[in-house]
Each structure stands twice: as structure tokens, then as C-alpha cells.
Amino acid sequence: MKNPALSSFTIRPWMETDSIAEMTALLHRAYSGLANMGLRFMATHQSEEVTAKRIAEGQCFVGVMGGTIRGTILFKNMGQTKGCDWYDRPEVSSIAQFGIEPGLQANGLGRQLIDFAEQQAIASGARELALDTAEPATHLVDWYSRLGFRFIGYEQWSHTNYRSVMLSKALPAGI
Template identity: 60%
Template sequence: MSTSPRTELLLVRPLLASDFLSELTALLHSSYGRLARMGLRYMATHQSEAVTRERVEGGTCLVAVDGGRIVGTILFRSPEQTAGCSWYDRPEVASFGQFAVDPAIQARGIGLRLLRDAERLALASGAHEFALDTAEPATHLVDWYTRLGYRFVEHAQWSHTNSRSVILSKRLPDDLHPFRRHTIRPASTAPAEAAKAHAGFLGQRE
């Protein structure tokens, strides 16, 4: 009998001050392990807890929680927080990164739910495009994002990686733009209040 969590019952919320960054960092290392074994040096394959803290402070970190355990995460960056290449520097582009799901329960919809919630944050931020970067040799990831409507925009070379990256982006649907009336407050500045504010917007369920 499977003991994997039911996706619709997972709690998706902003990272709280009471969450352990050591747990989040371990999840990242584990989730990116396959990429590390491919010889790809993503930041998340080896980053320290201090780097995890620095990165989550640069955006809104969402986590998927099952039974009190963090089993997935995604880091949303508003257009104001997105920069580093010509596409990221455009004022209408939001982005995401540090996207991970526990390898033991991947391919069961958890990552897709996190991504959809991050897309809603992008809409609320006023973005028209939602972008990411990933290593060019990680063709399985490029294919997955392509199936979800993301398209190739440009290449980038980051100083911390050992391979060329591709920038993929998705045009956000105009018919969902009423979400932009919401104001996004980073969870790192007011954890309890941010969690309450996001609860209805993200459709959280215990």
C-alpha cells in the first residue's frame, strides 16, 4: 500500500521563520541529486544553509508540507526581484527557481501544484511572463517545461554553473489578470501574516 501524500491534501504555504533551513537545504540536495550525478553543477546541488537563507530572502519561498515535513519547494521572484540576463531584466518578467520535490514522491503532482501556485503569484505581481533557467543538458527538464507551455527564449551562462543554461518563459494568460489586484508580501518579513494572507489565494488545504 502506498504511503505517499495525496496531493490535494498537502499544505502549500510560504516558508515560515519556524521552519528549519537545514531541512530545506537537505531537500534541495536530495532533489537535485540526479542532476549532480549527471555532472551538472546547479547551485542547489551543493549550496550551504547560509546560501539557502540568502536565496529565500530574495523572493517568496513556497513549501509543500506533509505531516509537518517539507516535501517540496519553489522560490518565486517578482519582476522587481528578477534580474541577471537580458530576459530577466525585462520589467514584465517574473521568475522562479530553487524548485524541488522529495525524490521518493516525485511524478505525483506535487511539483505541478507548486508551480501553479507560483504562477498565481506571478499574476498577482503584475508580471506578463514567468521564466526560469535550467541547464541545457537537462533535456528531461526542458521537455517537461515545454509540455507545460514554457518556450525557449535565450541562453545564459552563470558564473556558478558548469554548463550553459537555457531561459524558458511562459506568457501568463490575460484572463487571469484580476489576480493582480492582490499584494504579495515576502514571507521572510512577516511569516504568520504572510501565511494567512496567502491561504485563500493559493487554495491551501490541510
């Protein structure tokens, strides 16, 4: 059952007045369970400079509760999505740097951020919303699959210590 206090979760664009240090710390916390599995996601250890660089590569949205950022997702439109065969396709947008405060995970907040990113993708004219995650993180692969993402293939990024599963979701045409 959802916690009614979570209904105050609102999504807004990243603002220049938001703290890169706090965002970096949130990402480290959000990815700590994956780090404990031995998975070296960028967000497990990235510096504040890397966080700022990644935010600049797309449109960062944050989930706020009680005036504090509790979650984030980076949406990249079709022109910003690149780096592998699937991401280089002209109809594909993507999400990255996605995380929720650990104590708030499994309460539907991540789903709200994914749904928001899907709407951004549809509005941008994308036909697909893609992402990648660690192959050993089967709980994440399963969760994304339940949200309608399908297996595309594998990638090996130079900055990770695992093979990534590429997932993508077909989107309806925008209005």
C-alpha cells in the same frame, strides 16, 4: 495514477520557524539526480547560508505533507527578477530553487507548485514567468515545455558548469 495520499500536499509561505538546515538538505536530495548527471546546479551543493540568502531574494513557498516540507519553489516578482537580459525585462517574474523530495517526484506535486507560482505571478501583474535550467537536463526542458514554457535563449552563469536554457511562459492579465 496519482497516489491518493498525495492529496494532503498543501502549499504555504516559508516561515521563520522553518529549518534552513532541513530545506538545504531537501534541495540537495531533490537535485541529487542532476548532480549524478554531473550538473553543478547551485542547489546540488549550496550551504545553509546560501539557502537563506536565496530565500530572502524572493517569496519562498513550501509544499508540506504530514507536517514535513516535501517541496519548495522560490517566486521572484518583477522587481526581484534580474541577472540577464530576459530576467531584467520589467514584465518578467521568475521561479528558482524549485525541488520535490525524490521519492515523491513525478506525482504532480511539482506541477502544483508551478501552478501556484503562476498564480502569484499573475496576481503581481507579471506578463511572463521565467526560469532557467541546464541544457543537458533535456527531461526538464521537455517537462517545462509541456507546461507551456517556451525557449527564450541561453545563459552561462558563473556558478554552473553547464549552459542554461532560458524558458518563459506568457501569462494572462490579472484580475
